[in-house]
């Protein structure tokens with residue numbers, strides 16, 4: 001992954017947990033954080049892939065930052081708590097949390113099975129809920145910042161995306177409740193809603209990298225986004241530059257929702 005992350009000096013020395021960190025947008029979050037001197041707890045269902053990602057990105061660490069890879073399933077509360085506890089044991093602090101792990105699947109409203117529907121909601125909605133429940137006690141009195149990864153699918157209706165879109169709309173809505181209840185503790189909770197981003201999740205739809213030209217031309221900026229463009233936005237939401245921003249979902253879609 002070649003990408004020059006944005007710089008936020010205040011992040012240096014902090015500790016942030018990232019779920020779904022093995023590849024795609026999650027991998028970009030890890031790179032963006034360690035280049036800013038942030039210690040990262042990198043959690044993913046795919047244990048060997050997240051270990052390899054941590055190893056590969058090790059040489060990108062700046063200002064003494066460290067990456068700790070961990071096997072986790074975001075649908076299990078105890079895995080989130082293990083991630084938070086590890087952060088505290090290893091670095092003595094937890095300042096940020098990114099609920100990024102995701103799964104995708106296309107199916108019509110009449111064909112979607114209960115298992116598919118449940119999986120989307122467990123990974124995205126329950127995952128974001130468990131993540132916050134584990135992060136808050138570990139953040140303690142010093143507060144912190146949490147970012148949920150929603151999707152443009154929360155706003156734009158496309159056939160055969162009902163289960164995914166409903167779960168991402170729920171994440172966007174849940175973010176507001178988390179922000180309202182945690183604001184008095186000094187914890188900000190925001191979300192990002194990426195549009196089409198060039199990752200394995202997107203290419204699983206078309207069977208090849210990128211998107212058809214017609215889809216690209218419907219985006220005002222005339223291209224799909226890169227994982228790093230989502231991560232730069234997440235860095236902003238984690239940093240003190242957004243210290244009066246909470247309960248907000250920042251859309252990162254090249255303007256695609258306005259077509």
Ligand SMILES: NC(=O)c1ccc[n+]([C@@H]2O[C@H](COP(=O)([O-])OP(=O)(O)OC[C@H]3O[C@@H](n4cnc5c(N)ncnc54)[C@H](O)[C@@H]3O)[C@@H](O)[C@H]2O)c1
Pocket residue numbers: 019020021022023024025026043044045046072073074075100101102103123149150151152153193194195196197198199200201202
């Ligand atoms: N790529 C896009 O165009 C796009 C657009 C909008 C939103 N998003 C969202 O961005 C996030 C990252 O997407 P991506 O494109 O990088 O996907 P990706 O498929 O490339 O990576 C997702 C990662 O999440 C991990 N994961 C899946 N289920 C998990 C679980 N139960 N526990 C822990 N880890 C798990 C996977 O192993 C994988 O490493 C997702 O939440 C996705 O819904 C992506």
